[in-house]
Amino acid sequence: MLFRPNPSSGVPIYLQLMEQVKHSIETGALRPGEQLPGIRPLAEELVINPNTVAKAYRELEHEGVIELRHGAGAFVSGSARAKKETDAMKAGQTAVAATIERLRARGLSDEEIRRLFEAELAGHSALPKTGGHRD
Amino acid sequence: MLFRPNPSSGVPIYLQLMEQVKHSIETGALRPGEQLPGIRPLAEELVINPNTVAKAYRELEHEGVIELRHGAGAFVSGSARAKKETDAMKAGQTAVAATIERLRARGLSDEEIRRLFEAELAGHSALPKTGGHRD
DNA sequence: CCAACTGTATTACTGAACTAGCACAGTAGG
DNA sequence: CCTACTGTGCTAGTTCAGTAATACAGTTGG
Incomplete structure (x- = not known):
């Protein structure tokens, strides 16, 4: 643990x-x-x-x-x-919906949004947003 | 306008x-x-x-x-x-990456995440989270 | 019962995103 | 130059998620 x-x-x-x-x-x-x-x-x-x-x-x-x-x-x-698919998925869907809503508001088409997600899901790139660098 | x-x-x-x-x-x-x-x-x-x-x-x-x-x-x-695909897409990708990161942290598999997004992108209507109506 | 554990609830602090108020700086026309 | 427009910058207030501090309530074993 x-x-x-x-x-x-x-x-x-x-x-x-x-x-x-x-x-x-x-x-x-x-x-x-x-x-x-x-x-x-x-x-x-x-x-x-x-x-x-x-x-x-x-x-x-x-x-x-x-x-x-x-x-x-x-x-x-x-x-x-x-029960994983019951609640975790449900909570996840809210987050997903919110994200998509914002992307649409930014003028991205559904196709483009889909492309972004596929790209992220494909390459586990692991964006170095805060903690640090990869070396 | x-x-x-x-x-x-x-x-x-x-x-x-x-x-x-x-x-x-x-x-x-x-x-x-x-x-x-x-x-x-x-x-x-x-x-x-x-x-x-x-x-x-x-x-x-x-x-x-x-x-x-x-x-x-x-x-x-x-x-x-x-230039839309330059900056808007780039900003979008950050948001997408963050969302996916969180879903993974919640224990969702990539397949499940993909399913959530497809569901949201497919059915436009969905959750009446706040304002409800548009007119 | 009572003491020492367990989880629960309330409140407050912090940081980030969004909006707002107001002072500053550049441009165009007289 | 000077005035009336334009965008820019800085600071403050609001809201929310996440975290923390502290007091409350139930359970167990003596």
Whole structure:
């Protein structure tokens, strides 16, 4: 579970943590029913705010990945990523819709927008927007 | 040129104005070399801040759509949308890259991301997120 | 019950995007 | 030159997402 959240990567810490938890479930490092680290201990280990962990957990619960029990702890959900296509996709669609709306407002045609997305999805270029350079 | 900027549409006013100018050029309502309305008069007519018009003009100049001449006015650029694929596309690509980065951080696969975009690009209507109507 | 854990809720701080107010600088015509 | 236009620049206020600080509430084991 130990990983280093990168605050300057442009990707919010809570999203990085969510992805990490999902990945751990995928690889079997965390199994259904297993208890996750508490909010406070994990926050201390990652040197981030407990509230940030809480937000990640809350979102993960909302996606059906984990289950939160007040006072008891956080546990990997039974069917884990079965619900992935329900909430994560739904949240994603909102973001996608907003982005497309803006591109259209800038005068780009749907064809051009599609080309941009294909280009980005094709080459994992990993834009060096903040943290740094590739060398 | 008269249009009604919608402040509650989620799309920034300066982007709406930019699109409007581009559209006027496309339809021939504004022709190459022709002078655009001044920043202040236009702002007053649209009941928005002159600075917002100025920002739209500045962006349009940066995209090569119009040409600004200090003290003289704003004029439709000669080759107008010839440079569209240079700057607008470039700005768009940044937005697209950021969105995709976030979707990936949420654990969505490239295939799923692609599906979301296709769905949005296909069905124009979709989510009534804010203003709802257009008339 | 009670103490030490667990997650929850409220509020505040920060940075970025957008809009606005107002002072500054260049241009054209008298 | 001078006035009335034009665009430009700087600063402030608003909103929102993300993060943080702190107080609250439920659970478990003694």
